[in-house]
Amino acid sequence: MTLFSRGISKLSLLFLLLFIPFLSFSTEEDHSEIHDLMAHLLDPAAEAIWDSAGFVITEEGEFSLEPKNQEEWDKVLYGAKVISESAFLLSRPEISKNRKAWITVSGLLKVVGDKAFEAAERQDVEELFKVGADLYQVCVACHQTYMKD
Numbered sequence: 001m002t003l004f005s006r007g008i009s010k011l012s013l014l015f016l017l018l019f020i021p022f023l024s025f026s027t028e029e030d031h032s033e034i035h036d037l038m039a040h041l042l043d044p045a046a047e048a049i050w051d052s053a054g055f056v057i058t059e060e061g062e063f064s065l066e067p068k069n070q071e072e073w074d075k076v077l078y079g080a081k082v083i084s085e086s087a088f089l090l091s092r093p094e095i096s097k098n099r100k101a102w103i104t105v106s107g108l109l110k111v112v113g114d115k116a117f118e119a120a121e122r123q124d125v126e127e128l129f130k131v132g133a134d135l136y137q138v139c140v141a142c143h144q145t146y147m148k149d
């Protein structure tokens with residue numbers, strides 16, 4: 001019985017998660033749509049890349065962030081793919097408002113995301129690190145122009 005009602009509440013939660021975005025979207029809240037894409041899609045995807053290349057230096061010494069097994073590489077592949085695909089999401093007319101510079105910068109996410117994906121497929125950590133820096137530049141390029149504080 002408890003299992004059953006837990007199943008129900010999960011379903012209704014899923015329902016809410018699926019429909020709230022549409023509800024808020026129809027009220028012309030494109031501002032929060034962009035916020036959500038950034039905070040819950042682009043940012044975690046980029047982190048998957050940035051957290052997997054380079055070194056951290058702690059009191060105990062220097063540690064490589066390099067993925068250690070296929071599962072960790074899979075996370076990088078996933079992040080890279082999300083970055084690539086986000087180019088299309090951000091270029092949608094509702095989001096881009098057909099601004100040329102916005103669409104151009106969004107398109108760079110596809111280029112850089114694909115490069116990150118290829119580097120992760122080859123498990124090339126050095127290349128992934130370089131691509132990670134390029135990715136950061138793309139984020140900054142758009143934020144400098146369009147992010148109001």
Ligand code: HEC
Pocket residue numbers: 031032034035038039042043046083090102103105106109135138139140142143146147148
């Ligand atoms: C094409 C433009 C564009 C690109 C490219 C872009 N952003 Fe953003 N980003 C924005 C805008 C606009 C905002 C402000 C959103 C708002 O507050 O409504 C924003 C806000 C954010 C925020 C703050 C979200 C919040 O809490 O409000 C984060 C984090 C973020 N971006 C991460 C990233 C990362 C990481 C990348 C690169 C992988 C990236 N963005 C690339 C346009 C862009």
